[in-house]
Amino acid sequence: MDNGGPSELLHILRDGRPRTRADLAGITGLGRGAISSRLEPLVRLGLVAPVSGAPSTGGRPSARLAFNPGAKLAAAADVGATHATLALTDLSGTVLTETTERLEISSGPEAVLDWLTMTLTGHLKAMKRPATDIIAFGIGLPGPVEHSTGKPISPPIMPGWDGFDVPAYIQQIFDVPVLVDNDVNLMALGERATRWPAEDNMIFLKVATGIGSGVVSGGVLQRGAAGVAGDVGHIAVSRGAGILCRCGKSGCLEGIAGAPAIAAQLREIGLQAITGNDVVALVRSGDLAAIQAVRQAGRDIGEMLNMCVSLINPSLIVVGGSLAQSGEHLIAGIRETVYARSTPLATQHLNITQSETGPEAGVVGASILAIEYALAPHRVNHLAARLNSGEDEDNHGLQKMGHAAHTSQPRQGMTPEQLQDAFP
Numbered sequence: 434m435d436n437g438g439p440s441e442l443l444h445i446l447r448d449g450r451p452r453t454r455a456d457l458a459g460i461t462g463l464g465r466g467a468i469s470s471r472l473e474p475l476v477r478l479g480l481v482a483p484v485s486g487a488p489s490t491g492g493r494p495s496a497r498l499a500f501n502p503g504a505k506l507a508a509a510a511d512v513g514a515t516h517a518t519l520a521l522t523d524l525s526g527t528v529l530t531e532t533t534e535r536l537e538i539s540s541g542p543e544a545v546l547d548w549l550t551m552t553l554t555g556h557l558k559a560m561k562r563p564a565t566d567i568i569a570f571g572i573g574l575p576g577p578v579e580h581s582t583g584k585p586i587s588p589p590i591m592p593g594w595d596g597f598d599v600p601a602y603i604q605q606i607f608d609v610p611v612l613v614d615n616d617v618n619l620m621a622l623g624e625r626a627t628r629w630p631a632e633d634n635m636i637f638l639k640v641a642t643g644i645g646s647g648v649v650s651g652g653v654l655q656r657g658a659a660g661v662a663g664d665v666g667h668i669a670v671s672r673g674a675g676i677l678c679r680c681g682k683s684g685c686l687e688g689i690a691g692a693p694a695i696a697a698q699l700r701e702i703g704l705q706a707i708t709g710n711d712v713v714a715l716v717r718s719g720d721l722a723a724i725q726a727v728r729q730a731g732r733d734i735g736e737m738l739n740m741c742v743s744l745i746n747p748s749l750i751v752v753g754g755s756l757a758q759s760g761e762h763l764i765a766g767i768r769e770t771v772y773a774r775s776t777p778l779a780t781q782h783l784n785i786t787q788s789e790t791g792p793e794a795g796v797v798g799a800s801i802l803a804i805e806y807a808l809a810p811h812r813v814n815h816l817a818a819r820l821n822s823g824e825d826e827d828n829h830g831l832q833k834m835g836h837a838a839h840t841s842q843p844r845q846g847m848t849p850e851q852l853q854d855a856f857p
Contacts, residue, residue, distance in 0.1 A: 439471045439817040440810035443480060443500070447808075449525070451484045451497035472498065474817035479504035480524075480808075502527065506562060507803040508570040508607070510549050511616055511795025514538050514590055514642040515708075517545060518792070519552040521560065522800040524568075524808070526626065528793065530556045538575055541593040542602065550606045567609050568807040571799030572599065573616035575643060577661040583613035586660060589667075589680040590643060612802045616795055617663060618654055620788075621647025623798030624751050628789045634747045637788075638665070640734065640763065641709055641754035644687045650745060666691065670736045672729075686737050690730035692756055698726050709755040716759040727759050731766020738767060739774040746779055753788030761787075 442457055452460075454468045461468070475481040482501040502525035511518045515538070520531040532552050536545060549572070557564060576588025583600040585591055600611035621637035629635060633652040639645050644666035648655045655662045666687035667680050678685035688694055692709030699706040699715065702722055706712050715723035738750060750771075756763055768785050775783075788794060806812075 438810070438814040439475050440808075440813040442468070442471050443475055443808065443813055444810070446481060446498065446500040447525075449500060451499040453497050471817075474820040475813075477820055478816070480813075500524075505568045505807075506566045507800040507807070508553055508567050508609070509796040509799035509803060510570070510572045511619065511799060512536070512538060512545060512549075512572065512574050513616060513795075514575050517548060518796050519549055519556070520796040520800070521553070521556050521562075521567075522796070522804075524804055526623075526797050526800045526804060528796060528800075530560060531796065532556070533792075538591050538594075542597045542599065546599065546602050550603060553607065564607055564609075567607060569610040569612060569803035570603060570607060571619065571801070571803035571806075572603075572611065572613045573619040573795050573799050574599075574613060575616050575645075577659070577664060578613050578615050579660050580612075580614055580656055583611060585613075610803075610806060612806050614656075614799075614802060615645065615647070615660065615663070617645040618647040618656065619798030619802060620753055620790075620794040621649055621751075621798065622654060622801050623794040623796070624753065624788055624790045625649060626801050627794075627797055629749060629751070632749045634745070635749040635751065636663075636738070636741060636745065636747045637751045637753060637794075638734070638738070639754035640690070640692075640730075640752060640756040642692050644691055644734070644754075646741070648745060648747075650747075665737055665741065668737045668740070670733050672733055672736075686733060690733045695726050695730055695756070699723060713755065713759045716762060724762050727756065727762045728766040730756070731763045731768075732770045733766075734763075735767040735770025736774070738771050742771060742775045742779050742783065748782055748784065750783070750785045751788050752785070753791070753794055757787050758791075 441461060445457065445460060446452065454465055457468050458465055472481060479501055481498050484497050484499045502523040505524055507522045507524065509520045509522055515535060516533060517536040518531060518533040520528050522528050536548055538545060574585055576591045577586045579586050584596050584598055585594040588594050599613050603611045617637060617639045620639055624637050625632060625635060635649045637647040646663040646665045648663050667678065667685045669684035670686045673684040673686060673689045675683055676688045677683050678688035692712060695712050696706040696708060699712065699722060704715060704722060706715060712723060712727065716727055752764055752767065764785060764787055771785065772780050790797060
């Protein structure tokens with residue numbers, strides 16, 4: 434929620450409905466003069482803009498104003514174990530342009546982050562938008578992240594990333610706030626915002642190369658004390674006993690129900706399956722062995738989720754990730770175990786369903802993380818105050834609000850000029 438000032442009006446207008454000054458006065462209880470003074474910096478920033486007049490009831494039509502999502506851009510990246518997606522969105526989180534490429538997270542932070550900055554530069558060039566139009570950059574990574582610093586913490590599948598200062602590296606090319614979080618947390622934000630805005634207690638489960646979850650409880654994303662809340666792929670399950678996981682332990686859910694594990698099981702019986710996409714293709718082709726393997730993976734996942742249902746009591750579990758594209762087979766296995774083992778009270782109103790946002794959930798969530806940071810009430814109000822005092826006349830202030838300083842070694846990579854030249 435907002436804390437008064439111009440941010441209160443921006444919060445109201447962000448629902449997309451045009452309103453007159455009289456409408457805003459009626460909602461807030463403020464006088465017309467106060468409304469005008471609070472709107473003025475929002476209009477100067479371009480966050481609020483006039484739209485066509487309201488229907489006339491006799492006399493001069495009232496001018497209406499609305500949130501202007503095209504005023505600025507948010508950069509968003511969803512980096513998985515074997516892929517990366519980079520997008521630019523408007524301030525409503527609508528994806529304007531997007532690129533996805535196969536990219537191994539094990540290539541190391543410099544290679545992955547250089548791809549992000551080069552691809553972002555290319556998109557800006559194609560859209561003919563300056564880098565100063567970006568208000569913040571949200572990035573999802575497939576491992577535990579210390580959200581306050583943006584540094585990955587002992588990520589099991591990300592060699593070379595532990596403690597790496599992701600924001601500082603990006604900011605040597607793009608001088609904007611950089612927000613980094615676990616990729617599944619951002620998928621949870623994206624799915625909730627676009628499909629389930631009224632759900633305050635939900636779990637988003639990603640089943641792909643790895644298995645992880647984003648937990649929303651009481652309407653708030655839960656990150657935990659060290660940023661590892663939702664790291665469910667390494668919970669031990671009964672069928673995993675004695676099976677070694679890539680994290681170095683044995684018995685982990687991921688070791689028997691992750692995409693590589695299922696693909697390995699299918700190869701043992703002579704099927705051609707290397708990736709999760711291969712598994713999905715076999716399921717869609719009607720291969721009974723693949724269907725049974727995915728269904729069993731669902732049961733194993735359901736064993737883990739049974740514990741989560743008892744502990745968190747969600748009303749919604751959304752399943753996404755590459756293996757979720759196998760249709761109802763994975764979901765059916767999950768439901769079979771959860772509904773059988775959980776108490777009737779816990780499952781009475783529990784909905785277990787496939788992601789409706791699909792592959793877009795990660796970048797949408799990353800853009801939401803960036804937008805909500807940049808448009809936080811205290812930042813908007815502080816920026817408005819600076820505008821009213823004559824500062825930030827260049828209209829770039831949205832980038833600078835709350836921009837944490839970082840110290841780092843000079844970057845061994847492309848200069849901004851070289852990046853620009855790479856995309857003529």
